[in-house]
Amino acid sequence: MKLMIGSKNPDKIKEIKEILAKLNLDIELYSMADFDNLPDVVEDCDSIEGNAIKKATELADFTKMPTLADDTGFFIDALDGAPGVYAARFAGENCSYRDNRNKALKLMADKSDRTASFRTVVALAEPGRLVGTAKGEVLGDLTHNEHGTSGFGYDSIFRLRETGKTFGEMLPQEKHGISHRGRALKAVLPIIKEYFKV
Numbered sequence: 001m002k003l004m005i006g007s008k009n010p011d012k013i014k015e016i017k018e019i020l021a022k023l024n025l026d027i028e029l030y031s032m033a034d035f036d037n038l039p040d041v042v043e044d045c046d047s048i049e050g051n052a053i054k055k056a057t058e059l060a061d062f063t064k065m066p067t068l069a070d071d072t073g074f075f076i077d078a079l080d081g082a083p084g085v086y087a088a089r090f091a092g093e094n095c096s097y098r099d100n101r102n103k104a105l106k107l108m109a110d111k112s113d114r115t116a117s118f119r120t121v122v123a124l125a126e127p128g129r130l131v132g133t134a135k136g137e138v139l140g141d142l143t144h145n146e147h148g149t150s151g152f153g154y155d156s157i158f159r160l161r162e163t164g165k166t167f168g169e170m171l172p173q174e175k176h177g178i179s180h181r182g183r184a185l186k187a188v189l190p191i192i193k194e195y196f197k198v
Helices: 010-021 048-063 097-107 172-178 180-196
Strands: 002-005 028-031 067-076 115-126 129-142 158-160
Touching: 002 010, 002 048, 010 028, 010 067, 010 172, 010 180, 048 067, 048 115, 048 129, 067 180, 115 180, 129 180, 172 180
Parallel strands: 002 028, 002 067
Antiparallel strands: 067 115, 115 129, 129 158
């Protein structure tokens, strides 16, 4: 049994593979990085759910393989939910993780309400059909400075309410157990097991 991970982002692929490995599924995992001829999916939907579904369905149709794709948004309350669905390109096209973090910290410099959340939607599709979706969310606060060097994206400036630590201060195993992506993947597990009859 084979499953395509609908991403080229090496950090995201590594994280998803590590999380799925803990689920003990007898499934061969591939990613977009394993193929040379896959088209880029334009993530032009106005919701993370729309982008996840679009990636999963388009890649499943092209590869003829069941495909698991996700999209994650970072929502800062004091910025009216920004960057939201545009988290990866908050500071502009071809920006770095650091560029995005710096922009968020700059915009939040004088804000007292620092509430924020990470939300992930995972979609499973087969050629011609969306199989199902699942969601995961974590609540926390934006820090004033970077804390920790683990993870990627906004991890070093997002402090989880339930741990008091940023994702950047956590080991990967600790993060996977409570992250938005980890929760979404656990939530989609029954759909995956039903699909593969495992």
